[in-house]
Amino acid sequence: MKTVLDTPVRGWRDRIFSAAAFFFVSVFVIFVLMLIITDIFYVDKKAVATVLTSKFIRHALWMSVWTSCVTTLIALLFAVPMGYSLSRFRFPGHILVDAIVDLPIVFPPLVAGLTLLVFFSQTGLGRWIQDDLGLVFVFQPKGIVLCQFVTSASFAIRSAKTAFDDVDRRYENVALTLGCTQFGSFRRVCLPLAKNGIIAGGILTWSRAFGLFGPLMILVGSFRGRTEVLSTTIYLEQSIGNLEVALAIALLLIFVALIAVTCIRLVGGSTLAKL
Amino acid sequence: MIRTEKISFHIGTFELQRLSINIAKGKYFILLGPPGAGKTVFLECLCGLKKINSGRIYIDGSDVTNTEPRARGIGYVPQDYALFPHLSVEQNIAFGLRARGCQRKEMQSKITETGELLDIRQLMSRRIYGLSGGEKQRVSLARVLVLQPKILLLDEPVCALDEVTRQEVCAQLLSIQRRLGLTTIHVSHNLEEAFTVADRAAILKAGILQQVGRLDELVNKPSNDFVARFMRREKHLSCKCDGQGNTEPGQSCENR
Numbered sequence: 229m230k231t232v233l234d235t236p237v238r239g240w241r242d243r244i245f246s247a248a249a250f251f252f253v254s255v256f257v258i259f260v261l262m263l264i265i266t267d268i269f270y271v272d273k274k275a276v277a278t279v280l281t282s283k284f285i286r287h288a289l290w291m292s293v294w295t296s297c298v299t300t301l302i303a304l305l306f307a308v309p310m311g312y313s314l315s316r317f318r319f320p321g322h323i324l325v326d327a328i329v330d331l332p333i334v335f336p337p338l339v340a341g342l343t344l345l346v347f348f349s350q351t352g353l354g355r356w357i358q359d360d361l362g363l364v365f366v367f368q369p370k371g372i373v374l375c376q377f378v379t380s381a382s383f384a385i386r387s388a389k390t391a392f393d394d395v396d397r398r399y400e401n402v403a404l405t406l407g408c409t410q411f412g413s414f415r416r417v418c419l420p421l422a423k424n425g426i427i428a429g430g431i432l433t434w435s436r437a438f439g440l441f442g443p444l445m446i447l448v449g450s451f452r453g454r455t456e457v458l459s460t461t462i463y464l465e466q467s468i469g470n471l472e473v474a475l476a477i478a479l480l481l482i483f484v485a486l487i488a489v490t491c492i493r494l495v496g497g498s499t500l501a502k503l
Numbered sequence: 504m505i506r507t508e509k510i511s512f513h514i515g516t517f518e519l520q521r522l523s524i525n526i527a528k529g530k531y532f533i534l535l536g537p538p539g540a541g542k543t544v545f546l547e548c549l550c551g552l553k554k555i556n557s558g559r560i561y562i563d564g565s566d567v568t569n570t571e572p573r574a575r576g577i578g579y580v581p582q583d584y585a586l587f588p589h590l591s592v593e594q595n596i597a598f599g600l601r602a603r604g605c606q607r608k609e610m611q612s613k614i615t616e617t618g619e620l621l622d623i624r625q626l627m628s629r630r631i632y633g634l635s636g637g638e639k640q641r642v643s644l645a646r647v648l649v650l651q652p653k654i655l656l657l658d659e660p661v662c663a664l665d666e667v668t669r670q671e672v673c674a675q676l677l678s679i680q681r682r683l684g685l686t687t688i689h690v691s692h693n694l695e696e697a698f699t700v701a702d703r704a705a706i707l708k709a710g711i712l713q714q715v716g717r718l719d720e721l722v723n724k725p726s727n728d729f730v731a732r733f734m735r736r737e738k739h740l741s742c743k744c745d746g747q748g749n750t751e752p753g754q755s756c757e758n759r
Contacts, residue, residue, distance in 0.1 A: 398585045401552045404572040405579040406599035406650065416602070420589045 273357050275472035279480055289480065291369065292457040294335075296437035299376035303384040303433045310425060311388025312414065316397075329341055330460060331387075332382045340379050341443025344371075350446075369455055372449035376437035383432035390417060391425020431492050438485055504528045505549070505654050505686060510558030512548050519544055519710040521558065526703070528563075529684040533697045535733065536707035537724035542690040543582065546656045549688070550577045561580070562653060573602075578652030582659045586631045592642050593627040599650045617649040620679065621720065637668045641675075648679070655680070655687040661696065673699040694735065706730050 231457035238246075258434070279285050314326055315411035334339065348354035348366050358364050395418050419426075441459040450460035458481045466474035509521040519541050536542050537588075547553040549560060551572035560568045567575050585679065586595050593614060600610045618624040621641045626634065629759045642661060647655065660676065661669040677700045682685050689700060697704050697718060705715040706729070714726040725731035 231618075263511060355575060396585070398581055401572075402548075402579065402581060402585045403598070404552065405550050405575075405577060405604070406646065407573045407602035409571075409573070412602055416598070421587075 238357055242350070262345065264479075264482060267475055267482075271475050272472040273341075275447055275470075275476040276479075279472055279476040283322045284456065285458075285477060285480075286475075287453050288456045288458050289484065291372065292438055292459070292481070293454075293484070295372045295457065297370065299380060299437040300371050300384070300430050300434040302373070302377055303381040303437075304388075304426065306381055307384035307388040307429055310385050311390075311422075311426075311429075312392050312418070316388045317391035326409055329382055329385050330469075332379055334384070335379065337379050337440065337442035338446065339376060341446030344375065344378065344447050358375060365447065367455065368449070369448070372455060372457060375443040375447050376440050378438035379440060379443060380433045383436060384426075384429035387429025387432060387441050388422065388426050391422035391429070392409060394425065395421045426465075427492065431489060433488060434492075435485065439481065504561075504563060504687070507549070508559040508561070509591055510548060510555045510560060511754050512553055512555045514544070514553075517541065517544070517710060519548065519555075522707075522712050523558075524705060524712070524715060526686055526731055528686055530702045531680050531687045531689065531700050533689045533691060533701035533704045535691060535694070535697055535704055537692055537733075540692075540707040541710040542692075542707055542731065544578065544710075544749045546658050546690055549654075550656060551575055551581045552579075559729070561613070564678065567735060576653040578647030578650060579645050579656045580660055581665065582645055584639045586634075586646070588625075588631050590631070591627070592623065592631065592634070595631065595642060596645045596649055598629075598646060604652070606740060607662055608632060613649050615704060616721040617645045620648065621645045621675075636663045636665075637672060640664065640672060644676075644679075648683070653686065657687065657689045659690055659692070662693070669696070670699065676700060694733075706733055750758070 229455075243290045247312065269470040310329070314329070319325075343367065348358055350368075359365065363370065365374050382440070399417045399421065406409070408416060411467075439459055441463065444457065444460055445463070448455040450456045450464055456464075458477055462474045462477050464473075465477060504527050504532075506525045507522055509523050512519040517539075522545060524532075527542065528722070534542050534545065544553060546713050548555050551567070551570060555568065558568075560564055562576060587598065590598065594759055596617060597610055600613060605613070614627075615624070615675065618627060621644060623638070623641050623645060626642065631639070631642075640663075644660075657676070661672045664672060673696055676689070678686075680700075689696070701718060703716065704718050704721055706713040706721065708729055714721055715731045716724075719731055721730060722734045725734055
């Protein structure tokens with residue numbers, strides 16, 4: 229077994245330690261690969277052809293990709309200033325705010341969808357947003373982005389905060405003495421040094437958003453050619469007995485996710501590969 | 504010149520207590536003291552990274568107590584240099600010039616000039632990771648000197664270096680200071696450094712200034728036991744004088 233780090237001469241205890249660590253990696257990776265391979269062997273060729281030629285499924289794929297990308301961008305737009313604030317500023321109740329930021333991570337996704345539906349249909353503010361402002365989310369593609377944002381933005385915010393925590397404040401202080409304003413030191417020093425952590429948060433957010441299912445069924449439903457995304461298509465196909473097609477779509481989802489995550493890791497550099 | 508007037512700062516249980524220091528223009532001043540004496544905190548107060556609780560700070564006669572760090576005209580070299588790891592040596596040196604909106608041509612000429620002054624032209628394209636301690640020290644000094652500050656603050660600038668390099672760097676620091684006529688405050692706990700570079704010195708202990716003066720004054724007329732011990736006056740005797748020529752050994756205060 230080849231180790232990543234330069235190590236000194238290793239004794240048998242060190243080798244056992246490395247082997248034990250690698251054992252867990254192997255078990256996990258083999259298990260995941262087995263699941264995918266099982267799907268590949270089980271999937272019907274006709275079903276694959278159906279999936280690749282269906283315009284509704286192409287639409288669902290496109291919806292999944294663009295909504296998860298838009299969600300990730302919006303999440304990062306919030307994550308960077310929020311992560312920086314939570315990392316650098318102390319204010320009354322900051323511990324509570326920190327906990328609230330993590331709350332959507334532990335929310336069952338279904339609950340998030342239900343809560344959003346209740347908010348937009350039962351509260352004055354929700355109805356005002358939909359009826360008077362004209363921002364309609366229920367049963368609309370915009371609702372997909374909202375559901376994805378609510379359930380996945382916390383990952384981006386948490387990652388950004390951790391990344392900013394890891395940037396030594398002395399760098400920012402030195403930047404201040406060299407002529408930067410606080411924003412200048414943030415832009416020129418803190419942000420570039422936290423970049424990898426922020427991108428990692430983006431990957432987590434995108435991954436969660438891309439595969440989201442539960443809250444979408446509640447808030448936006450799954451209307452063919454309108455609000456259907458890959459995850460809801462899988463559910464619809466299997467609920468009408470098209471298990472082969474459902475499985476073929478699942479494989480499509482897995483491959484698209486694998487390609488996207490691998491590309492971002494390669495672009496993001498070696499630090500991301502550690503995450 | 505830089506002058507502090509009874510500045511106080513407290514954080515947790517530590518307190519800088521009413522520090523007053525006056526350093527004339529172009530002088531090399533060294534601030535000595537044991538670890539934890541408050542030397543770094545004092546420097547951070549001077550450059551505005553810590554807001555003092557009371558007192559005033561003057562640079563060239565202007566009150567800069569409430570001035571932002573970037574507008575004080577102070578060049579600060581922190582203890583472990585804090586070079587930006589995501590930038591090359593040249594980008595590190597150019598950092599302050601860029602932040603101040605310097606024109607490209609002017610920036611290039613200033614970087615070249617400073618690179619020659621500190622003999623680091625060959626390092627310009629290197630990344631920070633992999634530089635030796637001495638190289639990092641010179642790059643961090645270049646990053647500050649390129650901005651032509653009025654005051655230079657050096658926080659233990661040679662403590663991470665080996666003995667030989669330390670002496671070389673101290674000599675180089677003094678030579679640069681003399682050439683540029685920069686008012687310099689150098690913080691250290693090492694007495695040898697003081698004798699190599701300083702015109703004047705002060706000794707700080709637990710946030711309280713013990714004595715300020717020329718090094719020979721600190722050696723020959725220490726104001727208290729601590730200063731005497733710090734200046735390694737091994738034959739120092741402590742005693743108490745009654746004002747009529749009678750002394751009582753072992754009490755405190757006067758040097759013999």
